[in-house]
Amino acid sequence: MxxxxxxxxxxxxxxxxxxxxxxxxxxxxxxxxxxxxxxxxxxxxxxxxxxxxxxxxxxxxxxxxxxxxxxxxxxxxxxxxxxxxxxxxxxxxxxxxxxxxxxxxxxxxxxxxxxxxxxxxxxxxxxxxxRAWLNVRQDNLPAISLYRSLNFSERLRRTQWQYPNTSFTPQGQPPTLRFSPASLSIQIRRRKRADWQLHQHWLLSTYPPDYHWHLDFQIDWFAPGFFAWLRGFLSDTRYDHYSIVKNGALIGVATLQSNLNEGKTLWIACDAAWENEALQSFLNYLSNEHLLREKITLDYPAQRATEPLQAAGFTPVQTLIWMQHSIERPKHIAQKIPNSTPF
The missing domain is CATH 3.40.630.30 (Gcn5-related N-acetyltransferase (GNAT))
Structure with missing residues (x-):
């Protein structure tokens, strides 16, 4: 060979x-x-x-x-x-x-x-x-062209959102949020153990295994029970889970992960049919409870829930295209000399 x-x-x-x-x-x-x-x-x-x-x-x-x-x-x-x-x-x-x-x-x-x-x-x-993975900004067209020529294919697009302290109004208050009438009938409560089955299903849909392997994410950390609590206690990481309920039915669960000296990470897991309304109501809850007062980051599928996030003061930092290359067999390559190939 x-x-x-x-x-x-x-x-x-x-x-x-x-x-x-x-x-x-x-x-x-x-x-x-x-x-x-x-x-x-x-x-x-x-x-x-x-x-x-x-x-x-x-x-x-x-x-x-x-x-x-x-x-x-x-x-x-x-x-x-x-x-x-x-x-x-x-x-x-x-x-x-x-x-x-x-x-x-x-x-x-x-x-x-x-x-x-x-x-x-x-x-x-x-x-x-x-297989090999990489990500590239969706506006970096020369790099996208290069990776496609090397047989990388797009698997998904994700947007990184951030809520910075500087987004407050001059009076030091978070922006005033406006919501649809449907979202006003939604209640926010602490997650119950009975919510876990749907929570897990939606969480893995939003953060699928083919993507979440590189994140600070393990599904067991979100599960109710002693071991998840112990992990948080030992790592100085706290998980606060909030169930989003409409007419008595669970339509989503949001998790605020508090990291020591690193702000908060928001994880969203919703019924797709109620995604915008659920997120609107939860962000309104955060505002009313004065929890929108430090940096919050969110990794979320691109082109989803953009209106409620922007209305709440979140900024899209970047959208990344995740690309994958399948390695099938050894490559037979002659001496490689740099030339005038673009990029």
């Missing part, structure tokens, strides 16, 4: 030596689209890169992922291209995520991003992986 051959400029990531240069490259390439979490990611990379004694591979208590595998493109001692690979253990096996694909502006349109991605796919195949 022929082994793929790549130019010497393409080498494996050395996480103990390359992180500072990678942080600078990511910041340069994504300066216009970095959100708060992206800037924090760069700060973490620099912190580790400056102090080798703090280097740890994997996942920390604040959910930061340090790159362990990946590849860089180096010319004249300068890293001008990067790609990181993250592996996640799931019940169905190991999932591989390609991330942080970045090429210095002065070195673009030479095929470097393509070669980095092809090298990553070869690596994942060598590890026994059967």
């Amino acid at each position: 022929n082994q793929p051959s790549y130019p010497p400029m393409l080498r494996p990531l050395n996480p103990r030596k390359d992180l500072l240069a990678i942080a600078d490259l990511i910041e340069l390439c994504f300066a216009e689209t970095l959100d708060q979490s992206g800037r924090e990611y760069i700060r973490q990379l620099r912190r580790i890169g400056k102090d080798a004694s703090t280097f740890w591979i994997g996942r920390s208590t604040d959910h930061f992922y340090a790159p362990r595998q990946g590849f860089v493109w180096e010319e004249e001692g300068k890293i001008v291209g990067n790609l990181s690979i993250f592996s996640f253990q799931t019940p169905s096996g190991v999932e591989y995520l390609i991330a942080n694909v970045a090429v210095h502006p002065d070195f673009r349109r030479r095929g470097i991003a393509r070669l980095l991605t092809e090298r990553a796919l070869d690596y994942i195949h060598q590890q026994g992986g059967r």
Whole structure:
């Protein structure tokens, strides 16, 4: 079997030596689209890169992922291209995520991003992986074209929403919410144990296993009972579950996950027929209970529930296209030399 051959400029990531240069490259390439979490990611990379004694591979208590595998493109001692690979253990096996694909502006349109991605796919195949994932902003058309040409296919689109403190009115109050008459007949109460079966079904529909493997998410953490409570107690993470009821029937469950020093994460699981009304009523409840007073983030399917979220002051940070590449067989690739291939 022929082994793929790549130019010497393409080498494996050395996480103990390359992180500072990678942080600078990511910041340069994504300066216009970095959100708060992206800037924090760069700060973490620099912190580790400056102090080798703090280097740890994997996942920390604040959910930061340090790159362990990946590849860089180096010319004249300068890293001008990067790609990181993250592996996640799931019940169905190991999932591989390609991330942080970045090429210095002065070195673009030479095929470097393509070669980095092809090298990553070869690596994942060598590890026994059967598929690779990546995400790309829906407005990044050149990158989408590149990944499609490498046989990545779109699986789903997700929008990251955020409710920042700065969205309050000058008087320090959350925005006044207006709702449809149907939403006014909906009640919010604490979740009951009997609600769990529907809650679980809707939760896995909104956050399916093919997607939630990379999130800070395990279905057992949402279940009623002692073990979920114990996990929250030991991890300084609190889950508050609210059932959304219309005419005595459960139409949704919302969960506020409180993270120490990280604000809150909102998880929504609703009957699709009542999604907008359920979310409107729950956000109104949060406003009335003065719970819209700190940062809240929400990961949600794109183009869903946009009206109630925007009416409540949530901002769409970005919409990502999640793409998947199935690795069927070893690739037979001749010597790869960068050329004028676009991107």
